[in-house]
Amino acid sequence: ALLTTLPSQLLIPYLHPTFYGLxxxxxxxxxxxxxxxxxxxxxxxxxxxLERHGLYLIxxxxxxxxxxxxxxxxxxxxxxxxxxxxxxxxTGKATLPLLDNSFSQRVNAVINKTxxxxxxxxxxHLYIVKEDGEAAMRLWALSMLVQxxxxxxxxxYPQFLTSLKEKVNGSSYT
Numbered sequence: 001a002l003l004t005t006l007p008s009q010l011l012i013p014y015l016h017p018t019f020y021g022l023x024x025x026x027x028x029x030x031x032x033x034x035x036x037x038x039x040x041x042x043x044x045x046x047x048x049x050l051e052r053h054g055l056y057l058i059x060x061x062x063x064x065x066x067x068x069x070x071x072x073x074x075x076x077x078x079x080x081x082x083x084x085x086x087x088x089x090x091t092g093k094a095t096l097p098l099l100d101n102s103f104s105q106r107v108n109a110v111i112n113k114t115x116x117x118x119x120x121x122x123x124x125h126l127y128i129v130k131e132d133g134e135a136a137m138r139l140w141a142l143s144m145l146v147q148x149x150x151x152x153x154x155x156x157y158p159q160f161l162t163s164l165k166e167k168v169n170g171s172s173y174t
Contacts, residue, residue, distance in 0.1 A: 003167055006061075010118055013061035015164060017144040018114070019043045022066075022107055023055040023076060030106025037113035046147040052131065055080065055107075058144050059114055064124045065141040066096070066111075070131040079103040081128075091133040093125050 006014060025040035032038075043049045043056075050056065052071040057064065068077070072086050079101050083089055098108050115124055129141045146160045 010061045010122075013059070013118070016146070017045060017058060017060040019045050019049070019145065020057045020110065021049065021051075021054060022057055022110065023051075023053065023069075023072075025106070025110075030109040037109050039110060039113060044147055045145045047142060047145050050131070057110065057114070058141055059124060060144055061118045062122055062124055063140075064111065064114065064126045065129050065144070066094075066126060067129045067141055068131065076103075080107055086130070089128065089130060091128050091130050091137050094128045096126060 003011070003014075019042060020040045021043055022040065028038045029040040030037065050067065050069065052069040053073060053076075054067070054069040055072060055076060056067040058067060059065070068086065068089060070086065074085055077083050077086050077089060079099065080096070080103065081089055082097050082099055096104075096108055096111060098104060111126065118124065127137065127141070129137050131138070
């Protein structure tokens with residue numbers, strides 16, 4: 001039903017999600033620039049880009065995932081989540097705290113700008129996903145990385161396009 005009812009500014013990211021590396025974004029990202037919040041450069045939608053120490057935002061206009069690598073340094077976890085260690089981080093739907101440090105403010109700015117860009121009837125929920133966390137949550141997040149098959153036996157990009165064509169043509173509803 002979403003494919004036939006979403007306006008184009010929401011349909012395009014739903015079909016081709018956006019993937020950002022936040023742990024290594026350039027220093028100007030998440031700050032106010034000439035045209036508003038400076039966004040990090042998008043990454044190819046492949047799990048090959050996931051680093052064990054990284055923090056990533058994956059979003060499709062309906063849902064946002066903050067992927068935290070299992071080797072995320074304690075300072076990153078403290079700066080973003082106000083927790084002393086990765087092990088204390090809980091997965092699932094979350095509201096990110098706005099902390100009194102530059103990195104937290106920049107990450108929050110990127111998330112808020114992403115939500116603002118969608119301007120649809122849906123307010124995308126944010127889910128925290130740990131690399132070694134709950135399998136269903138990991139699979140849900142990884143399903144947005146449409147350019148690879150992945151370890152979870154996800155469809156390849158050509159398979160994704162075929163399924164998309166079937167959805168658009170309505171043949172998958174029979």
